[in-house]
Amino acid sequence: MTIxxxxxxxxxxxxxxxxxxxxxxxxPFVRVSMGMMNRMVGVADATVILGVAMTFHYLDIAGPxxxxxxxxxxxxxxxxxxxxxxxxxxxGYRVERYRGVRNQAIDVIVGVALAAxxxxxxxxxxxxxxxxxxxxxxxxxxxxxxxxxxGRLACARVVNALWTRGSLRRRVAVVGATLMAGDLIRxxxxxEWHRDLELVGLFDDRAPGVAGTVEDLRRLAQTxxxxxxxxxxxxxxxxxxxxxGDRLQWISADVVAPLERPGFLSxxxxxxEVAGIPALQLxxxxxxGTQGLVKQAQDYVVAxxxxxxxxxxxxxAATALALSGGGPVLFRQDRIGFNGRPFSIYKLRTMTVxxxxxxxxxxxxxxxxxxxxxxxxxxxxxxxxxxxxxxxxGEMSIVGPRPHVAGMRIGSDPYAEAVRTYAARHxxxxxxTGWAQINGMRGGIDTLEKAERGVELDLDYMRNWSLQLDLSxxxxxxxxxxxxxxxx
Numbered sequence: 001m002t003i004x005x006x007x008x009x010x011x012x013x014x015x016x017x018x019x020x021x022x023x024x025x026x027x028p029f030v031r032v033s034m035g036m037m038n039r040m041v042g043v044a045d046a047t048v049i050l051g052v053a054m055t056f057h058y059l060d061i062a063g064p065x066x067x068x069x070x071x072x073x074x075x076x077x078x079x080x081x082x083x084x085x086x087x088x089x090x091x092g093y094r095v096e097r098y099r100g101v102r103n104q105a106i107d108v109i110v111g112v113a114l115a116a117x118x119x120x121x122x123x124x125x126x127x128x129x130x131x132x133x134x135x136x137x138x139x140x141x142x143x144x145x146x147x148x149x150x151g152r153l154a155c156a157r158v159v160n161a162l163w164t165r166g167s168l169r170r171r172v173a174v175v176g177a178t179l180m181a182g183d184l185i186r187x188x189x190x191x192e193w194h195r196d197l198e199l200v201g202l203f204d205d206r207a208p209g210v211a212g213t214v215e216d217l218r219r220l221a222q223t224x225x226x227x228x229x230x231x232x233x234x235x236x237x238x239x240x241x242x243x244x245g246d247r248l249q250w251i252s253a254d255v256v257a258p259l260e261r262p263g264f265l266s267x268x269x270x271x272x273e274v275a276g277i278p279a280l281q282l283x284x285x286x287x288x289g290t291q292g293l294v295k296q297a298q299d300y301v302v303a304x305x306x307x308x309x310x311x312x313x314x315x316x317a318a319t320a321l322a323l324s325g326g327g328p329v330l331f332r333q334d335r336i337g338f339n340g341r342p343f344s345i346y347k348l349r350t351m352t353v354x355x356x357x358x359x360x361x362x363x364x365x366x367x368x369x370x371x372x373x374x375x376x377x378x379x380x381x382x383x384x385x386x387x388x389x390x391x392x393x394g395e396m397s398i399v400g401p402r403p404h405v406a407g408m409r410i411g412s413d414p415y416a417e418a419v420r421t422y423a424a425r426h427x428x429x430x431x432x433t434g435w436a437q438i439n440g441m442r443g444g445i446d447t448l449e450k451a452e453r454g455v456e457l458d459l460d461y462m463r464n465w466s467l468q469l470d471l472s473x474x475x476x477x478x479x480x481x482x483x484x485x486x487x488x
Contacts, residue, residue, distance in 0.1 A: 027225055027252070027339050029287070029394065029429060030296050032167045036289035038093040041155055045087075046080035048147040049115070053079070056140050066136060071126045078122045079144075083115040095168065098159045104152040112145055169198040170227040172274070173217055173253075175244060177207035180258055181232035187275035197275060200226055214247055221251040222341040230274055231257045231282075245282055249423035250340040252285040286428050286462045294467060295397065299429075302398050302474070303391035310385050317348055317382050320373050327353040330386060335403035338429045343395040345403060346386035350374025381482040387432045399470045400431025401458040402441075410451045419451050425458045433477040435461035435469075442481060 053076030057069060067075065087093055092107040120137075162168045172188060174181050181202060188197045200220070202211040212220075220226065229248055231241050241257050248255060256272060256279040270281045287295050321329045331349040334342050351369040370378070377383040390396040396403070408415040416422045434441075436457035445451050461469070 026341055026394070027222060029338060030292040031225060031227065031289070032162060033289035034095045034168060036293065037095050037098070037159065037162075037168070039290050041098065042084050042088075042093055044151050044155070045148060046084060048151055049080040049083060049144055050076040052076075052140065052143045052147055056136075056143070066129075067123065067126060071123075075119055075122045075126075079115040079119040082118040083111045086111045086114045095159060098152070098155050099163070101153070101156065104156065105149070108145065108148045108152060112141070112148065115144075116141055163195070166198055169196055171198050171200050171225050172228045172230060173200040173203060173220075173226050174230045174232050175203045175214065175217070175248075176232040177202060177204040177211050178232050178234070180234065180260075181230075184230060184232055184258070184275060184277060187277065190275075193275045197228075200224070214244065217248070218250055218340060221253070221339050226251060226253045227285075228274065229253050229255045230279065231255065233257070234260070246420060246423075249421065250426045252339055252427035254284050255282045256280060257282055286465065291465070295465075295470075296394075298467065298470060299391050299397050303388045306385075307388045307392070310388075313382060314348070314385050317373075317377060321349055324371065324373055326371060331383075333405065335430065336406055336426060337395055337403055338426060340423070340426050342406065343390070343403075345396075346389050348377055348383040348386060350377050350383050384432060391432070395429070397429040397431045398433070399461075399473050400429050400434055401425040401461075402434055402437065403430035410445065410448055415445075415451060418448055419455045421459060422451075422455050424462075425455065428462055433473060433481070434458065435473060438473055438476045438481050 050073070053072050057067070057072045084093075087107055091097065092111065097103045097107065123137075159168070174184060185199060185202065187193055188199050201217075203214055203217045204211040205213050217226070217229075229251065231244050233241050233244075235241070235257070245255060256274060258274065258277050258279045259271075262271060262278045268280075272279055272281050318329045327349055329349060331347045332344045333347075335345045337343045350371065351367065351374055352371060354369060374383070387396060391398060404415060410418045434457075436454045439457055441450070441454045441457060445454055
């Protein structure tokens with residue numbers, strides 16, 4: 001059996017190398033997906049239809065508007081809804097439809113015709129005499145057609161460019177040098193699947209020289225996008241499958257295991273396909289497509305506003321630290337972030353400098369190294385404000401699991417070994433605050449029970465994320481959890 005290795009130039013793979021941390025790119029948090037493209041095209045279509053209606057009303061195109069502003073808005077919204085629903089009915093919002101001019105022209109013309117009928121019904125209900133204003137209605141319809149046509153031409157260019165660059169292909173890592181893996185790799189290379197899937201490489205600790213190791217895959221995921229991990233092992237090795245799943249928790253990617261005979265799972269919602277091969281979906285990466293875009297936009301907006309509002313407070317605190325001496329104003333420490341990638345976290349210094357303290361023991365109540373000014377900064381959470389810079393750099397989120405140092409210990413055991421699901425926290429960006437922090441996990445984690453509870457809350461947040469939940473956590477953090485005896 002011939003299987004492409006990690007260094008095989010005949011497939012799209014990443015060569016083994018240990019990237020230099022200071023120049024290696026980070027894995028993108030927001031990933032362009034087909035679902036995201038479909039939603040963005042739908043929003044663009046609705047914006048064009050409603051925008052044309054508002055333009056006609058305010059610019060008096062083709063004479064004074066025969067409808068009031070609210071009637072115009074309602075008519076435009078009805079047209080946008082009918083147009084979008086019509087295209088969704090026959091699959092008009094699918095990436096493959098955007099690539100060709102002919103398909104898009106048919107979608108736009110038929111959709112506009114149906115929307116125009118609904119629109120005229122609404123106009124007639126408001127003001128029947130408007131239907132006699134043929135010039136006004138005709139120019140409105142023509143403007144909608146031209147606007148949607150121009151938007152779809154731009155969409156076709158964008159989609160083709162993304163497809164050419166491979167941004168819309170799912171990047172697949174195959175784990176396990178087996179006959180099943182060989183069959184999967186051959187399928188991915190076929191033209192019918194190659195446009196949708198891109199092979200990252202083959203990984204197996206038991207096949208040196210044939211494949212990279214699982215550790216290679218973990219390092220690769222810190223600097224390159226990995227969308228899908230296929231555990232290509234027979235289910236007779238189920239223990240190995242789940243052991244690999246535990247080892248790969250660090251990576252924000254979908255994880256599947258192929259099924260030779262789906263059997264009673266054939267109608268299960270957990271069943272998916274990879275290059276035509278049925279597979280069981282073991283995990284899904286969080287913040288898929290549009291969710292990731294919304295999450296990142298929220299982070300940048302909130303962080304930028306918060307820095308502007310708190311800049312005077314940070315300046316006063318920094319001045320007090322500088323005058324007190326005892327070390328630098330800004331404290332930096334390596335923490336583990338998204339996909340297990342290390343980054344330097346920023347805080348205002350609250351303790352005297354000790355080069356031998358690596359932070360693996362966590363925070364300790366009553367630490368004699370905490371200065372008087374530092375104690376005040378900690379009690380008021382002012383020392384955490386520089387992490388807003390980490391958010392703007394894309395290393396952290398406003399809300400997420402708190403980042404820990406590498407080798408963080410619970411007692412004498414590493415956190416990652418003491419709590420089996422700990423590594424899954426790294427599938428999203430760490431946060432300044434989080435669901436765990438507002439539920440009693442603020443401060444030191446000194447027992448196994450507290451460590452398990454903290455991980456459980458972090459994973460619960462990842463499973464149930466919503467914009468409303470993030471806003472609720474932010475409000476509760478500011479109003480209840482910035483100051484208190486649990487902060488030390």
